[in-house]
Amino acid sequence: MTSIPMIAVVGNPNAGKSALFNKLTGAHQKVGNYPGVTVERKSGRLSLPDGRPAELVDLPGAYSLEASSPDEEVTRDVVIGRQQGERQPDAVLLVIDATNLDNHLRFALQVIALGLPTVVALNMVDLAARDGLTIDSGILARELGVPVIETVAVRRRGLDELREALGAAVGRPRQAQSHSMEDVVAAQRRARAIAGRAIVAETAKRRWSGRLDAVALHPVFGLFIFVAIMFIMFQAVFAWAKPPADFIGARFGDVETLVVATLPPGLLRSLLVDGVIKGVGAVIVFLPQILILFFFILLLESTGYMVRAAFLMDRLMASAGLSGHAFIPLLSSVACAVPGIMATRTIEDPKHRLTTILVAPLMTCSARIPVYGLIIAALIPARNIGYGIGLQGLVMFGLYVIGIVGALGAALVLRHTVTRGANQGFMMEMPKYQAPHLRDIVLGLWQRALIFLKRAGTIILVSTVILWALLSFPQAKPGENQLDVSVAGRLASGLEVIMRPVGFNHEISLALIPAMAAREVAVSALATAYSIQDEDEGRTTEALGNQLRGRWSLPTALAFLAWFVFAPQCLSTIAVTRRETNGWKWPAFMVGYLFILAYLAAGATFWLATLLGF
Amino acid sequence: MRLDKLPFSTPATVVSVRWNDLTPSEAKRLRNLGLDEGVRVEALHGGLIGRDPLAIRIGRMMVAIRRSCAQTISVDTAA
Numbered sequence: 113m114t115s116i117p118m119i120a121v122v123g124n125p126n127a128g129k130s131a132l133f134n135k136l137t138g139a140h141q142k143v144g145n146y147p148g149v150t151v152e153r154k155s156g157r158l159s160l161p162d163g164r165p166a167e168l169v170d171l172p173g174a175y176s177l178e179a180s181s182p183d184e185e186v187t188r189d190v191v192i193g194r195q196q197g198e199r200q201p202d203a204v205l206l207v208i209d210a211t212n213l214d215n216h217l218r219f220a221l222q223v224i225a226l227g228l229p230t231v232v233a234l235n236m237v238d239l240a241a242r243d244g245l246t247i248d249s250g251i252l253a254r255e256l257g258v259p260v261i262e263t264v265a266v267r268r269r270g271l272d273e274l275r276e277a278l279g280a281a282v283g284r285p286r287q288a289q290s291h292s293m294e295d296v297v298a299a300q301r302r303a304r305a306i307a308g309r310a311i312v313a314e315t316a317k318r319r320w321s322g323r324l325d326a327v328a329l330h331p332v333f334g335l336f337i338f339v340a341i342m343f344i345m346f347q348a349v350f351a352w353a354k355p356p357a358d359f360i361g362a363r364f365g366d367v368e369t370l371v372v373a374t375l376p377p378g379l380l381r382s383l384l385v386d387g388v389i390k391g392v393g394a395v396i397v398f399l400p401q402i403l404i405l406f407f408f409i410l411l412l413e414s415t416g417y418m419v420r421a422a423f424l425m426d427r428l429m430a431s432a433g434l435s436g437h438a439f440i441p442l443l444s445s446v447a448c449a450v451p452g453i454m455a456t457r458t459i460e461d462p463k464h465r466l467t468t469i470l471v472a473p474l475m476t477c478s479a480r481i482p483v484y485g486l487i488i489a490a491l492i493p494a495r496n497i498g499y500g501i502g503l504q505g506l507v508m509f510g511l512y513v514i515g516i517v518g519a520l521g522a523a524l525v526l527r528h529t530v531t532r533g534a535n536q537g538f539m540m541e542m543p544k545y546q547a548p549h550l551r552d553i554v555l556g557l558w559q560r561a562l563i564f565l566k567r568a569g570t571i572i573l574v575s576t577v578i579l580w581a582l583l584s585f586p587q588a589k590p591g592e593n594q595l596d597v598s599v600a601g602r603l604a605s606g607l608e609v610i611m612r613p614v615g616f617n618h619e620i621s622l623a624l625i626p627a628m629a630a631r632e633v634a635v636s637a638l639a640t641a642y643s644i645q646d647e648d649e650g651r652t653t654e655a656l657g658n659q660l661r662g663r664w665s666l667p668t669a670l671a672f673l674a675w676f677v678f679a680p681q682c683l684s685t686i687a688v689t690r691r692e693t694n695g696w697k698w699p700a701f702m703v704g705y706l707f708i709l710a711y712l713a714a715g716a717t718f719w720l721a722t723l724l725g726f
Numbered sequence: 727m728r729l730d731k732l733p734f735s736t737p738a739t740v741v742s743v744r745w746n747d748l749t750p751s752e753a754k755r756l757r758n759l760g761l762d763e764g765v766r767v768e769a770l771h772g773g774l775i776g777r778d779p780l781a782i783r784i785g786r787m788m789v790a791i792r793r794s795c796a797q798t799i800s801v802d803t804a805a
Contacts, residue, residue, distance in 0.1 A: 175755075175758035175759065176757075176758045178754060178758070180751060180754055180755055180758065211786060212785075212786050212787050213786070214760060214785040214786060215759075215760045215784075215785055215786070215787050218760070296754075296757050296758065297757065297762060300757070300760060300762050301762070304765075304785075322770070325770070325771060325781070325788075326771075329770075329771040329781060330771070331771075331772065331773060331774035332774065335774065419790075422790075423771075423773075423779060423781060423790045424773070426773065426778075426779045426790070426792075427773050427774065427775055427778060427779070435792075436779065436790065460751055460755070461751075534749075537749075537752050537791070537792045537794065537795050538779055538790060538791070538792050539752065539755050539756065539759065539789065539790065539791050539792070539795065540789070540790050541759060541787060541788070541789055541790075542781060542788040542789065542790055543788075544788075
C-alpha cells in the first residue's frame with residue numbers, strides 16, 4: 113500500500129472536483145475519516161497509463177491556504193505534509209473552474225508555489241465556451257509553469273490526457289517552495305493578471321443561470337417558489353410512497369403467513385413473528401418515504417438551489433440569532449440530524465455553530481417518519497380538503513413546521529442565554545445552477561438505503577428482540593395479563609407514573625424505553641407489544657394501525673406526536689454531538705432541555721385536545 | 727458610492743474597503759471570495775426586507791453578503 117504513489121485532488125469548492133474524482137476512480141472508492149477531526153477522507157484507485165496504480169485522495173474544497181474552517185485546514189495540512197495519518201502527496205491534481213478563472217487561480221497559485229509536482233485540470237471548458245469565454249490553455253500553462261489539461265468531467269472529456277500528465281508528474285522530484293504567494297492579496301492580484309492574459313476573447317452573453325435567479329432570488333416570487341418546493345416535497349413523501357410501502361408491507365405479511373403455517377405455536381414462532389417480522393417490518397415499510405425525502409434533498413443540493421434557499425432564509429435565520437449558513441445543516445437535519453450536525457463545520461463562528469448543533473435535533477428527521485406516519489395513517493382521516501391537498505399530508509407538513517419553529521425559537525433563546533455572542537455575518541458563494549446528475553443521485557440514494565437497512569438489521573432488530581424477550585418473560589400464568597407480568601411491563605409501569613399526566617398509556621411508556629436507541633424503534637416496539645398481547649388474549653394479530661385506532665384516544669395520539677417533535681431519542685445524534693463539541697457537556701445539555709420540552713409539549717397537547725373534546 | 731446603495735445591474739469597480747470595520751474573520755473570508763480594491767462588482771439581487779442580504783457579483787462569481795458588510799465597500803460606477 114505504502115509504495116504506490118498518492119495524488120491529492122484539490123481545488124476551490126464548486127470546481128467540479130468530486131465529479132472529476134468519481135470519473136477517474138470509478139466505483140473503487142473508500143470513505144474514511146482523518147484521525148482526530150471529523151473530516152471525510154475519500155480515496156480511490158487510479159491506473160496510470162503505464163499500468164502502475166496510484167491512490168487518488170479527494171480533499172475538501174478550499175478557497176485559500178489561509179484556512180478558515182476545519183475542512184480547509186485538512187486540505188492545507190495534507191498538501192504541506194503536516195496532516196496526521198496522511199503522507200505528503202507525490203503529486204497534486206488541481207481542479208480549476210474555467211468559468212471562474214480569476215478566483216480559482218488564486219488558490220492554484222498558492223498550491224503551485226509549494227513546489228509539489230502539479231497538474232492543472234481546466235474543468236468545465238464547455239460551460240466557459242457557452243459563457244462566451246475563449247481561454248488559451250497554452251498561455252495558462254506557461255504562466256503557471258505546470259501542465260494544463262482541458263477537461264469536462266461530466267462528459268469524460270480530457271480524462272486520458274489527464275492520466276498521461278499525472279503519470280509523468282508522479283515521478284518528478286519536488287521543487288523548492290516559493291514563499292511569494294503566501295499573501296492572499298498578492299496571489300489574488302497575480303491570479304487576475306494571469307486570467308486577463310489567458311482569456312483571449314470574451315463576448316458578453318446572457319447566462320441562463322442569471323435569468324433563473326431573477327425569479328428564484330426575487331424577494332417575493334423567490335419566497336413563493338421556496339415555499340412551494342418545500343410543500344411539494346412533503347406531499348410527495350406521503351403520496352408517492354404509498355404504493356411501494358403497501359407492497360413491502362404485503363411481502364412482510366406473506367412471510368408472516370408462511371412462518372405461522374410452518375411453525376407450531378410456541379416461543380420460537382413468537383420470536384420470529386412478534387419480534388423479527390412485526391418489529392423490523394413495521395420500520396422497513398417506511399423506506400420509500402425516507403428515500404423520496406433524500407431524493408429531494410440530494411436534488412436541491414446538486415442543482416445549486418440549496419444555497420439560494422439559504423440566501424432567501426438568511427433574514428429569517430438572523431431573527432433567531434443565526435444566519436443563512438445554518439440553513440443547510442438544518443435542512444439536512446430533515447433527512448438526518450447526524451449529517452446535519454456534521455454539516456455545521458462550515459459555520460465559522462463557534463457559538464453560532466454550537467447553537468445550530470443544539471437545535472438540529474428539533475428538525476423533523478426521517479427517523480420520525482415511521483412514528484408520524486403510523487399515527488397519522490391510523491388516526492387522521494385520509495380526507496381531501498380541496499385543491500388536491502390531503503389532510504394527512506397537511507398534518508405531516510404541520511409537524512415539520514412545528515419542528516422548524518421549535519428549532520428557531522430554541523435558537524433564539526439559546527443565543528440570548530447560553531450561547532450569547534456577537535452575530536457573525538453571512539457570506540457565501542452561490543455557484544451557477546447545474547443540471548443534476550442522475551447517477552450521483554442514484555448512488556446517494558443507494559448509500560442511504562443501505563444505511564437504513566443496516567440500522568433495521570442491527571439497532572432496530574437487536575432492540576426489538578431484546579424487548580420481545582423482556583415482554584415474553586416471565587410467562588404469565590392463566591388469568592394474568594402477559595404485558596403486565598413481564599419484565600418490560602413492570603419497567604413500563606414505573607415510567608408510566610411519570611408519563612400518565614401527559615396522556616401516555618402503558619404501551620407507550622413501554623415503547624419509549626427501547627426507542628431511546630432510535631426513534632423508529634418506538635414503532636417496532638408497539639408492534640411487538642400489541643402482537644404479544646393479542647396472542648396472549650387468543651386473538652388474531654391485527655395490523656398495527658388498526659390496533660391503535662381501537663385503543664388510543666385522539667388526545668393521546670396527538671400528545672405522542674408532540675413528544676416526538678422534541679424528544680432527543682437517538683443515540684447516534686448524541687454521539688455525533690459529543691464528537692463535534694469535544695465532550696459530554698453539550699450533549700448532556702441538549703438531551704436535558706429537549707426532554708423537558710418534549711414533556712411540556714406532550715402535556716400541553718394532551719390537555720388542550722382533551723379540553724377541546726377531540 | 728457605497729455598495730449597498732449601488733443600483734441593481736450597474737457594474738462598478740471597488741475603490742476602497744474599510745477592512746478595519748470588518749471582523750478579522752469576515753475580512754479574511756471576503757478576501758478569499760476575491761473581493762479586493764480594483765475588482766469589478768455588480769449588485770444582482772436583494773432580500774425582501776431592506777435588500778438584506780445582497781447577492782453581488784465579484785469578478786465572475788456570485789456571492790451573498792449582508793448589507794452591513796456591503797456598507798464598508800466603496801465603489802465607483804465610472805470605470
